Amino acid sequence: MNEINCHxxxxxxxxxxxxxxxxLSYYDFNRKQIEKQSSKTLFAEGGxxxxxxxHRLNEFIETPISNALTTLVPSGAIDNVEIREWRLxxxxxxxxxxxxxxxxxxxxxxxxxxxxxxxxxAALDQLVLARxxxxxxxxxxxxxxxxxxxxxxxxxxxxxxxxxxSFATIYAIPLTEHFAVASAPRDVRTDDIxxxxxxxxxxxxxxxxxxxxxxxxxxxxxxxxxxxxxxxAQLIEEARKxxxxxxxxxxxxxxxxxxxxxxxxGI
Numbered sequence: 001m002n003e004i005n006c007h008x009x010x011x012x013x014x015x016x017x018x019x020x021x022x023x024l025s026y027y028d029f030n031r032k033q034i035e036k037q038s039s040k041t042l043f044a045e046g047g048x049x050x051x052x053x054x055h056r057l058n059e060f061i062e063t064p065i066s067n068a069l070t071t072l073v074p075s076g077a078i079d080n081v082e083i084r085e086w087r088l089x090x091x092x093x094x095x096x097x098x099x100x101x102x103x104x105x106x107x108x109x110x111x112x113x114x115x116x117x118x119x120x121x122a123a124l125d126q127l128v129l130a131r132x133x134x135x136x137x138x139x140x141x142x143x144x145x146x147x148x149x150x151x152x153x154x155x156x157x158x159x160x161x162x163x164x165x166s167f168a169t170i171y172a173i174p175l176t177e178h179f180a181v182a183s184a185p186r187d188v189r190t191d192d193i194x195x196x197x198x199x200x201x202x203x204x205x206x207x208x209x210x211x212x213x214x215x216x217x218x219x220x221x222x223x224x225x226x227x228x229x230x231x232x233a234q235l236i237e238e239a240r241k242x243x244x245x246x247x248x249x250x251x252x253x254x255x256x257x258x259x260x261x262x263x264x265x266g267i
Contacts (some may be wrong), residue, residue: 064091146206151214175194
């Protein structure tokens with residue numbers, strides 16, 4: 001019996017990066033080189049999920065989002081949290097909530113995907129409603145000249161300040177090469193997010209999309225054409241280094257703040 005070809009990053013999400021006959025160019029951080037592969041098999045694995053899990057991923061996440069992409073992204077509706085259609089709102093939240101377990105290689109993590117998707121609709125609705133108590137849904141639009149990469153985890157983090165001054169991480173999933181949906185704690189500074197994403201040339205947003213741990217990142221074809229293979233590989237490696245240094249610095253600032261608070265309180 002043939003195994004189901006299961007994408008751990010949905011093909012409809014990586015489609016804007018395709019060229020030719022469903023080809024994708026990607027940088028492999030382990031091999032230190034740019035390669036290409038069909039979107040049929042990249043970020044996919046045979047038999048990874050059951051048919052029921054694949055069906056529910058399609059029903060509750062992939063179909064509602066893919067059907068809305070042509071109007072959702074140009075309108076910028078996510079930026080103003082103006083999604084009135086509940087199935088779409090739920091799908092975007094579930095996409096962000098479940099992508100980490102969908103992409104994980106750990107069986108214990110992946111089993112959580114099946115467990116959550118086995119819930120009935122009412123339970124999934126309650127999950128999303130509970131999430132909205134602590135997190136908000138955002139649309140993040142980058143600069144037209146700085147396309148995002150697509151990390152093999154399916155998501156990437158961006159450090160931003162909380163209202164308290166400490167740093168938190170928002171997690172984003174690209175919907176197109178210039179637009180991502182994100183989940184952010186409600187106590188972050190929204191003006192800081194906008195400055196991080198749109199400030200200057202928007203390069204920081206683009207660099208962040210390489211992530212700090214994904215082994216591969218898909219490259220948008222015009223970026224590769226503009227810089228050539230060798231230079232594109234160099235730029236991606238440099239971006240990974242900068243992103244890691246940024247997260248490390250934010251962590252050190254948080255630790256210093258914690259120590260200063262402890263000293264001030266005498267604990």
